[in-house]
Amino acid sequence: MSGPSSYVPKLGIAKWLDARLPLPRLMYDSFVAYPVPRNLNYFWTFGGILMLMLVSQILTGVILAMHYTPHATLAFTSVEGIMRDVEYGWLMRYMHANGASMFFIAVYIHIFRGLYYGSYKAPREVLWILGVIIFLLMMATAFMGYVLPWGQMSFWGATVITNLFSAFPIVGETIVTFLWGGYSVDNPTLTRFFSLHFLLPFMIFGVVILHVWALHVTGQNNPTGVEVKAVAKDTIPFTPYATIKDAFALVLFFAFFAYFLFFIPNYLGHADNYIPANPAVTPAHIVPEWYFLPFYAILRAVPDKLGGVLLMFAAIAVLVVLPWLDTSKVRSMSYRPLARQCFWAFAVTCVMLGWLGSRPAEGIYVTLSQLFTALYFAYFLIALPLLGLFETPKKLPGSIAESVLGKMKGGSGAVVGAAAPAEPNTKG
Amino acid sequence: MTLFRTSLAAFAAIMIGAFSAASLSPAHAAGGGTKPPAHDWSFDGPFGTFDRAQLQRGYKVYREVCSACHGMSLMRFRNLSQKGGPEFTEAQVRALAADFKISDGPNEQGEMFERPGRPSDGFPKPFPNEQAARAANGGAYPLDLSVIAKARNYERGFPLFLLDIITQYQEGGPDYVKALLTGYEDPPKGVELLPGQNWNKYMAGNIIGMPNMLNDGQVEYPKGPDGKSPVPETAKQYAADVVAFLMWSAEPHMEQRKSIGRQVFIFLLLFAGLLYFTKKRIWSRLPEHAPGAAH
Numbered sequence: 001m002s003g004p005s006s007y008v009p010k011l012g013i014a015k016w017l018d019a020r021l022p023l024p025r026l027m028y029d030s031f032v033a034y035p036v037p038r039n040l041n042y043f044w045t046f047g048g049i050l051m052l053m054l055v056s057q058i059l060t061g062v063i064l065a066m067h068y069t070p071h072a073t074l075a076f077t078s079v080e081g082i083m084r085d086v087e088y089g090w091l092m093r094y095m096h097a098n099g100a101s102m103f104f105i106a107v108y109i110h111i112f113r114g115l116y117y118g119s120y121k122a123p124r125e126v127l128w129i130l131g132v133i134i135f136l137l138m139m140a141t142a143f144m145g146y147v148l149p150w151g152q153m154s155f156w157g158a159t160v161i162t163n164l165f166s167a168f169p170i171v172g173e174t175i176v177t178f179l180w181g182g183y184s185v186d187n188p189t190l191t192r193f194f195s196l197h198f199l200l201p202f203m204i205f206g207v208v209i210l211h212v213w214a215l216h217v218t219g220q221n222n223p224t225g226v227e228v229k230a231v232a233k234d235t236i237p238f239t240p241y242a243t244i245k246d247a248f249a250l251v252l253f254f255a256f257f258a259y260f261l262f263f264i265p266n267y268l269g270h271a272d273n274y275i276p277a278n279p280a281v282t283p284a285h286i287v288p289e290w291y292f293l294p295f296y297a298i299l300r301a302v303p304d305k306l307g308g309v310l311l312m313f314a315a316i317a318v319l320v321v322l323p324w325l326d327t328s329k330v331r332s333m334s335y336r337p338l339a340r341q342c343f344w345a346f347a348v349t350c351v352m353l354g355w356l357g358s359r360p361a362e363g364i365y366v367t368l369s370q371l372f373t374a375l376y377f378a379y380f381l382i383a384l385p386l387l388g389l390f391e392t393p394k395k396l397p398g399s400i401a402e403s404v405l406g407k408m409k410g411g412s413g414a415v416v417g418a419a420a421p422a423e424p425n426t427k428g
Numbered sequence: 429m430t431l432f433r434t435s436l437a438a439f440a441a442i443m444i445g446a447f448s449a450a451s452l453s454p455a456h457a458a459g460g461g462t463k464p465p466a467h468d469w470s471f472d473g474p475f476g477t478f479d480r481a482q483l484q485r486g487y488k489v490y491r492e493v494c495s496a497c498h499g500m501s502l503m504r505f506r507n508l509s510q511k512g513g514p515e516f517t518e519a520q521v522r523a524l525a526a527d528f529k530i531s532d533g534p535n536e537q538g539e540m541f542e543r544p545g546r547p548s549d550g551f552p553k554p555f556p557n558e559q560a561a562r563a564a565n566g567g568a569y570p571l572d573l574s575v576i577a578k579a580r581n582y583e584r585g586f587p588l589f590l591l592d593i594i595t596q597y598q599e600g601g602p603d604y605v606k607a608l609l610t611g612y613e614d615p616p617k618g619v620e621l622l623p624g625q626n627w628n629k630y631m632a633g634n635i636i637g638m639p640n641m642l643n644d645g646q647v648e649y650p651k652g653p654d655g656k657s658p659v660p661e662t663a664k665q666y667a668a669d670v671v672a673f674l675m676w677s678a679e680p681h682m683e684q685r686k687s688i689g690r691q692v693f694i695f696l697l698l699f700a701g702l703l704y705f706t707k708k709r710i711w712s713r714l715p716e717h718a719p720g721a722a723h
Contacts, residue, residue, distance in 0.1 A: 248700060255697055259693060261689070263686065
């Protein structure tokens with residue numbers, strides 16, 4: 001996709017810099033001239049939204065870290081100090097806490113968009129795997145961040161999740177002691193989680209750069225899943241078209257964010273986390289944050305601890321091999337009638353797992369968790385490998401331009417290939 | 429194809445089964461307490477504000493009743509005059525603080541001494557430590573109330589929990605605490621309570637250490653011009669007032685948050701609207717988005 005650079009420095013200083021460090025050229029080629037498929041829908045705006053959410057989390061996080069005290073006896077009070085006595089501290093803290101949820105809402109939409117339109121398929125496997133790595137890093141970061149206020153859910157969430165590693169034979173106990181910095185979740189755990197919670201977002205940032213780089217090598221997928229054939233016809237320049245569209249979607253998303261942040265800031269949290277951590281009192285139900293619930297349900301679906309842990313990690317690991325599990329040559333589910341229905345069944349499965357993750361692990365809930373865990377893996381391990389073999393896809397459009405411009409010319413049934421070659425007017 | 433249809437039908441059947449099975453299974457409110465009734469709070473919704481007079485009455489109830497056992501370690505007297513709270517005058521706050529003897533020091537001789545409270549002092553602790561508190565309360569530890577209104581909630585269930593996003597219901601904590609304060613009953617027949625145990629309809633598990641503390645006429649409220657209190661001096665009213673006070677102490681900047689929120693939200697919507705039309709204008713340069721393009 002990234003063809004020869006079309007950047008022409010005009011000012012003297014720009015020419016001077018271009019000969020030494022062509023950073024403006026990189027920016028120009030990546031965010032101005034970069035060709036974007038002309039048929040992208042609004043689901044493609046979430047990449048930009050995620051970038052801004054990461055920046056927002058880092059900015060609010062750095063400010064919070066200035067006022068926060070990572071110590072078992074002071075953490076809870078220092079967070080409340082931020083809420084009460086730091087100027088606009090409540091804003092920073094609610095923005096950071098709700099921002100984490102918004103980050104996950106956006107990333108889930110982004111991932112499901114990729115699943116639906118087959119964005120993981122060749123030649124975008126590395127791009128996709130980098131995305132899975134970002135997702136994993138995000139989960140680690142969010143988990144450790146939730147521990148920092150040192151409320152009851154922080155403490156017990158940390159206890160449950162770190163204890164998972166004890167399931168591994170031989171090395172398990174050693175790993176857990178290493179994570180804790182002792183023999184139970186305590187001050188050393190809090191301080192190392194704080195340190196790592198500060199570090200990981202910058203690692204995410206690094207992988208995001210690789211993710212964007214890989215994207216700019218292969219170019220974006222699009223709703224038809226048909227590759228760009230002629231750059232002039234099938235694409236439009238990033239600026240102004242994608243820029244303004246992304247900006248609109250971003251502001252709309254921030255309005256959604258603001259609604260939660262200002263009017264229902266504790267809706268996505270858990271009341272128990274306003275109770276200071278107490279190792280002597282276990283909460284009635286220990287539940288993780290909403291974005292971990294589907295994985296939590298998978299974990300608890302298996303009666304065996306090690307089995308549960310392995311299955312939970314497998315639920316994410318399966319995403320890494322997804323590009324090779326899906327045997328269909330057709331990317332977009334829009335042209336795969338059977339796969340599309342499976343996709344929606346899979347989406348419902350994930351919601352059900354989320355709901356089950358919030359229920360106590362007893363009675364009917366365990367049976368249901370096992371059922372939906374099976375369905376979760378069936379989508380990747382049975383549906384996608386087999387459907388590619390016997391599904392008859394619908395007829396694909398000849399090109400992106402045809403799918404967009406063809407509709408204009410003829411009505412239904414018209415031979416789209418006959419549409420006049422469109423000369424996109426992209427001089428602006 | 430048929431196989432596929434069958435499996436889809438099976439999936440649908442599983443979904444229906446899942447929902448009905450789950451709705452038949454025993455309810456999981458946090459351990460068996462009755463769901464509290466919703467109270468009409470002045471601070472609910474996007475335009476909600478605290479009622480100053482109510483917060484001032486609530487502080488009086490806290491001070492005369494609750495503070496005997498419950499501390500509020502995050503509160504300072506100066507908070508009582510800050511904007512968005514009870515908004516006592518600074519002179520009133522100085523007088524309220526001066527009512528308490530605060531231990532300070534060490535002085536230049538290295539000795540601790542007592543002095544009258546100042547607005548910068550924290551609310552005094554009822555007990556020097558947890559052990560003393562337990563010893564005085566039959567083994568129970570009276571909780572700190574600073575953020576209690578946010579630290580309690582009850583399960584809303586489906587579909588209420590989704591509707592709460594739109595109705596902006598955030599008062600699960602206050603509703604629960606208010607119900608709890610007035611939820612004392614005689615235990616059902618056959619239930620023997622141990623000394624120091626009380627029966628409360630709303631408590632998870634129904635058994636609570638704290639006895640009923642609010643009784644009609646117990647706290648004297650400031651009188652209006654006609655010589656009577658503008659609100660009834662009843663246990664119900666005391667409960668509502670003290671819970672409003674506790675909600676403010678849990679979320680002292682709520683009014684500022686909602687007021688900024690309204691401005692930010694409207695700004696973002698307007699900005700999004702402008703961007704939408706700009707986007708349409710820019711995209712109309714493309715043939716498929718040109719005005720008159722057939723779709």
